[in-house]
Amino acid sequence: MRKTMSATAESVEISRDPQFQALLERWQSRIERELAARLPPATARPTRLHEALRYSALNGGKRVRPTLVYATASALGIADGNVDGVACAVELIHAYSLVHDDLPAMDDDDLRRGRPTCHKAFDEATAILVGDALQVLAFETLASGPGLPADAAIRLELVRLLAVASGTGGMAGGQALDLAAVGRQLSLAEVEEMHARKTGALIHASVMMAAACAERAAEPATRALDEFARAIGLAFQIQDDLLDIEGDVALLGKATGADRAHDKPTYPSVVGVEVARRRMHELHARALAALAVLGSRAAPLASVSDWLVLRKY
Ligand code: GRG
DSSP, rough: OOOOOOOOOOOOOOOOOHHHHHHHHHHHHHHHHHHHHHHHOTSSSSSSHHHHHHHHHHSOOOHHHHHHHHHHHTTTTTGGGGGGHHHHHHHHHHHHHHHTTSSTTTTTOOTTEEOOOHHSSOHHHHHHHHHHHHHHHHHHHHOOOOSSOSOHHHHHHHHHHHHHSTTTTTTTHHHHHHHHHTOOOOHHHHHHHHHHHIIIIHHHHHHHHHHSSSSSSOOOHHHHHHHHHHHHHHHHHHHHHHHHHOOOHHHHHHHOOHHHHHTOOOHHHHOOOEEEEEHHHHHHHHHHHHHHHGGGGHHHHHHHHHHHHHHOO
């Protein structure tokens, strides 16, 4: 296996994809096109709602979760065209969560991805409906959309995985823990649980749903992907916490210092910036080590994990 060392995971021997930037851009434009095709046209009634849906789902973003779907599929020899539906479904859930998270009743944010948040550009009632509609479109996509295995049992499993990751055991529960944590001191275990649910569950689902599309994924590969996804999900959120302290506002497209301003416990607020950064690099190394069993086909997935922890926005 070709060895390309990362400055952050020097002990792990796993190849990286030398063409990763081009691959990333290909996947990012693919998801843009796939989402655009699945969202109702802005000209269809009710036009204001449909315009707001497209505003919220097609407004850029890094497309981290779809990228994980495509990279996992690639590691398992599955064509992009067989997981487009999964990539859209996870991104639709993510887009809904951002719209609801930005509402005054939650984080009350004015800016998202460098533009006014949905409720600022439209209104609160529309933003609530946008979140609702994006969420159900994700499940409709899995139930009946193109770009997925035809096998009904696989589709049912995809619906189950996404529902579990989005519900009270995953993202919605994590959001509840996050809201309840405002102004409180949390232990490290509590912060990790909150992060694992709020952010980690959907990252994990992105990887495991792609794996569920494989005709036969060997048990060691599935176990390795499970370990990879758990580790990289937490590493991603720690980097997010760090960027909220040290990030560049222009690159992030939103204000920094929001966690502190909202008096929210985060990984660095509990253990300090240096320990948080060290933990993130350890998790990154653990994620890469888990991929070793998949061989050189996991090179794009290794490159995605580098991107998630080294990103500046
Ligand atoms: C409203 C049920 C409900 C849940 C909201 C995920 C979430 C829970 C809220 C989003 C707010 C937030 C900052 C969560 C942390 C997760 C995170 C890092 C979100 C941003 O994801 P990126 O960086 O965003 O992938 P882009 O804009 O690139 O898509």
